[in-house]
Amino acid sequence: MLMAHHLGKRWHRLYRSSLYRMDKVQPIKQKFADMTSIEINGFWKEVSVLYCYCIMKRYSFSVSSITILISVLLSKIFKLYKSQKSGREVWSKTLWVDLDPTVLTEGVESFLKEFRKLPKNVQKKKIK
16 A cells, blocks of 8 residues: 555656656747758758759749749649648548549549649659
């Protein structure tokens, strides 16, 4: 009985200690996440500028034509993402009784068909 009492006290002390450490670490964790996010955004800006410069050098495009190409490509990607997301939402609300696997298969195949229309280098990009 005495051992159970000590075990309960030790558990309570350990629990309080973990809560205390969590409160102390949380602001540091958030600050690190914010700093990392800022660093990542800066890195992506530098990479995009470098990428655009390389394309301009390679294909002798003007800045305005590159901007148009990038905006068209991004709009295609975003349109595909939005349609895929709305399709998934509709499918997730389908009752099992009303489920038609061919509709799901055809929907996925149509998204894959649109995805394959994108440039190869865009298709090979990893999503993180």
